[in-house]
Amino acid sequence: MCKRQSRSISSWLPVAGTGLMIFVIAFPAWASLGGDSASIQADQLQMRGTRQTIPAESYTVHEIQAATGVVVREYISRDGKVFGLAWHGPWPPDMRQLLGSYFEQYVQAAKAQSVSRMGRRPLMIDHPAFVVHLSGHPRAFAGMAYVPGILPPGVRAEEIQ
Amino acid sequence: MRALRILFIFAILPAFMFLCSCGGGSSRSSSSISPSQTITTSGTNVASISVNGGPLGNYDDAAFASVTVCVPGTSTCQTVDNVLVDTGSSGLRILSSALTVALPQQNASNGNPVFECFPFISGYTWGPVQTADVEIAGEKASSAAVEVIGTNTPVPSGCLDFGLPSSGTLDALGANGILGVGLFAQDCGADCPTTIYYECPSSNCQGISESLAQQVANPVSLFATDNNGVIIELQAVSGGEQPSVSGSLVFGIATQSNNALGGATVYTANPTSGNFTTTYNGTAYPESFIDSGSNGFYFLSSSVSGVPACGGDASGFYCPSSTANISATNQGTNGTSRTVNFSIANADTLFGSNDSALADLGGPSSMSAPYFFDWGLPFFFGRNVFVAIQGQNAPGGTPPYWAY
Secondary structure (H helix, E strand, C coil): CHHHHHHHHHHHCCCCCCCCCCEEECCCCCCCCCCECHHHHHCCCCCCEEEEEEECCCEEEEEEEECCCCEEEEEEECCCEEEEEEEEECCCCCHHHHHHHHHHHHHHHHHHHHHHCCCCCCEEEECCCCEEEEEEECCEEEEEEECHHHCCCCCCHHHCC | CHHHHHHHHHHHHHHHHHHHHHCCCCCCCCCCCCCCCCCCCCCCCEEEEEECECCCCCECCCCEEEEEEECCCCCCEEEEEEEEEECCCEEEEEEHHHCCCCCCECECCCCCEEEEEEEECCEEEEEEEEEEEEEECCEEEEEEEEEEECCCCCCCHHHHCCCCCECCCHHHHCCCEEEEECCCCECCCCCCCCCCEEECCCCCCEEECCCHHHCCECHHHHECCCCCEEEEEECCCHHHEECCEEEEEEECCCCCCCCCCCCCCEEECCCCCCCEEEEECCEEEEEEEECCCCCCEEECCHHHHCCCECCHHHCCCECCCCCEEEEEEEECCCCCEEEEEEEECCHHHHHCCCCCEECCCEECCCCCCCCCEEECHHHHECCCEEEECCCCCCCCCCCCEEEC
């Protein structure tokens, strides 16, 4: 189990440094975009699942596997801010919980995109304050979000996945 | 007359296109057209479909069908036209504003009515789960659970928290409903979370675990015969764009003389996600899929594909200065793989016409990893695409699969 997980995690991470370590912590946790790492503890009742902490060069990734099959990765900077999120699973996650203070702006932006042109296509919101992507289809959704203003120096948005 | 037109499309037109391509310059070759395509137009298992802009005339690259719903066991029926044909989902959803017959409500064991919030990336559908005999062509799904969308019942927080827009009106949906004829027999599956189905007493809906038997069903899987899948057969688009394109939705795979697998290659899909692998430029993207309900070729990002993205009104699409030719390889979980060639034209230019069938419309699927290919409706032009339903028997492989 652990071996399989560590392989899958490392394949997702562009590992710049050496000695990637994974701690498997069997308690639930969840933080909101732009929030600090304390919010992980505050929100931990929201999602039943297991959490892994993966230290990288200039940030830490918390991976939460929920009972619903949704996997969320939270990217937390050295100063404790959640600067990015990525998720995938059969159904969309609780976006209000994930996006926190950005949720209402996201809802407005998603609505604006949906009325801009008729059609069913990936949702891509490139707001100056935040970026959100959602794609896929029933039984296989994927998405990511980040706050450009708090990306740690040298970290590319591409790393959030 | 019709025979003459088909003869023109499949015999004369390819020759004409060949002549065009000799001239070089602005070749508008669309997704590689199979010269051997035959579109079945007769049979009790054949429904006609059309890519025609839909009921509002503003829906590019979407196929529409007519579906008849009846109060179960009665002749009280209504035919609903302009229903979007979607191989990316399973189950029939109809706008309440388009429905005039009163269908019986599905209730939970405690008597409370069952509702559903079904998420699509373009928006959620919310409304009561009701029961209907669903009739298409000569086929009938008896007592199928369907979703009636856009009713006034307050939307629960578990649904709103997806953060998606509502698809509960004609203006939002661009169709009178969605006919999900995808890879699965039910819309949600065995591990359906409690954010999809709800029981709704007079106030305060509560999320429930809906059993497979009660879930909104792919009507094809409930047909008495021809129930192992469908074939979407759409004409090729001549010259890259046309006002409309017609075709057929054929039920069953190798169940009749008109729905043989023939020379089609089977690509099995991941039985959990319904995805397969597309490889582009040496990189494999294992979360790719074929979806008639996506209205373009959506793939990679502008930086990875090298195709410039549009700004302004056409934001979300690709806008190359000259038509870009793309080659990618699809691979099923059964290991079969074949290359697909397609073209991407400037979406700004395409949207400037009044045409609704756009062979070369596409856009990025995301702006950053993980990337994937969403083979949307343009993939179906000029190519018969088989969709085999999980749990059924079909030739050439174990469903869920696509074949083309």
